[in-house]
Amino acid sequence: MKAIVFEEKGRWGLKDVPVPKVGVDEVLIKVDSCGICGTDVHIYEGVFPANFPLIPGHEFAGVVEEVGEGVKDFKIGDRVTVNPNLACEKCRYCRKGQQHLCLLPTRLGVTTDGGFAEYVKAKEVVVYHLPEKLDLELASFAEPLSCCIHGVDLAQIKTGNSVVILGAGPIGLLILQLVRISGADRVVITDTIEKRRKLALQLGANLALDPSQADVEREIENFLRGKAEVVMECVGTLQTEEQSLKLVEPGGTVIWFGVADPKTRVRINPFYIYENEITIKGSFVNPYTMERAIRLLAEGRIRAHELITHRFGLDKFGEAIRAYREDADRVKILIKP
Ligand SMILES: [Zn+2]
Ligand SMILES: [Zn+2]
Structure with a gap:
């Protein structure tokens, strides 16, 4: 599959990489839209700590392509978005209901591969179904809105x-x-x-x-x-x-x-x-707020379509970065793998 890979600080490429293999409790998602966030640019510039090499992108929505054998609530074709922040459930913060302060979190697009790719995999526990009336572009706002x-x-x-x-x-x-x-x-x-x-x-x-x-x-x-x-x-x-x-x-x-x-x-x-x-x-990330975000977007209480000013394919990622930095009319840029 095609993916944007941040090799190290200040260096990225459009690469051909293997499609992620799903584990027992994981879901493979075909990415429709993935928003560029300031954090992605900070990671690229080496300002925000991340694990290189990395497929960035943590604001995405798409369609389930494959499910692990232990996955109960999702099937191929389901429309979904993902909370990219997976807590360890074991550290002292997780054990007192502060999963966003987890000492050993997995963060899609930061510590492990994210959504600037044709496919991304995620644990079932962080995947969310989308209401019918919520389109996939709007659904990519669920993560930033939840924060x-x-x-x-x-x-x-x-x-x-x-x-x-x-x-x-x-x-x-x-x-x-x-x-x-x-x-x-x-x-x-x-x-x-x-x-x-x-x-x-x-x-x-x-x-x-x-x-x-x-x-x-x-x-x-x-x-x-x-x-x-x-x-x-x-x-x-x-x-x-x-x-x-x-x-x-x-x-x-x-x-x-x-x-x-x-x-x-x-x-x-x-x-x-x-x-x-x-x-x-x-205020850091999005503890227990994804459901509300999805609902507000689906009900039209939050207007997000107006914020989308640019859309680029993976092959135009360089232009997307340039638009992010230089285009005065830029608000939200979506990558459409
Ligand atoms: Zn973000
Ligand atoms: Zn933890």
């Missing part, structure tokens, strides 16, 4: 809350819709790209600011008549991580969702955090 649901859960949004979202990429635009569903009232989003700000306004933002032009802190204070009760950081740069702390009101919560370079160090004013009882939480 966003976890982030919004951690923010504990209350009806009427004011929320600032830093970054209107695919994640910021999914989180925007989720905070709306959760009852947020006034929502401000920031992004340097005009197309994304327009999309954010269509998807429910009240105000979309360009941080390269506007004095974001002042404009937000004017608009909200103060700071925000919740700030969702969805970029992962030093600048936005620090900014998130300046935008939150006393008693408020900041969620760090963006993937920062592990070497980044942020300056924090501990007195401000202390005196104002600011809560800062990291």
Whole structure:
């Protein structure tokens, strides 16, 4: 089969590799769509820890091609998506219900082969059936959406809350819709790209600011008549991580969702955090949120089609990477093996 292989940091190729052999409890999936995530690019650049050589891609949906002899709930032809994060079930975190903090996880597309290939295999326990009305392109958003649901859960949004979202990429635009569903009232989003700000306004933002032009802190204070009760950081740069702390009101919560370079160090004013009882939480992957993500997509509560700006075959992966980095109109790029 054809697959994208990251050989090592900064080097990838389109390769002919054997179709994965399914084990007793595994399902082989013919990949229809696999989204490019910031994490894939971070892996390629050597910033995000991963096992090379690697077939990346962890946001995918497809059709079951083959099942292992012990597989009970899936058959050939079933339409499915996958939670790429498989917990060990044995470590102390798994044993206290925090599988996302598992010490020995298997992560498809990160520690083991993922979906930028014609076929990918996964353990039955992490495979999910798709409702009939959910198409395979939309279903490839289930994984990123499930991560966003976890982030919004951690923010504990209350009806009427004011929320600032830093970054209107695919994640910021999914989180925007989720905070709306959760009852947020006034929502401000920031992004340097005009197309994304327009999309954010269509998807429910009240105000979309360009941080390269506007004095974001002042404009937000004017608009909200103060700071925000919740700030969702969805970029992962030093600048936005620090900014998130300046935008939150006393008693408020900041969620760090963006993937920062592990070497980044942020300056924090501990007195401000202390005196104002600011809560800062990291949000990592998607514990127990895949089902909700699939349901919200199937019911049309989350609009994701609007986020797809590019589609490429495996043979055009180089163009896809270029579009990811350089195309100002890029939101979500799908690879269609
Ligand atoms: Zn991702
Ligand atoms: Zn574990």
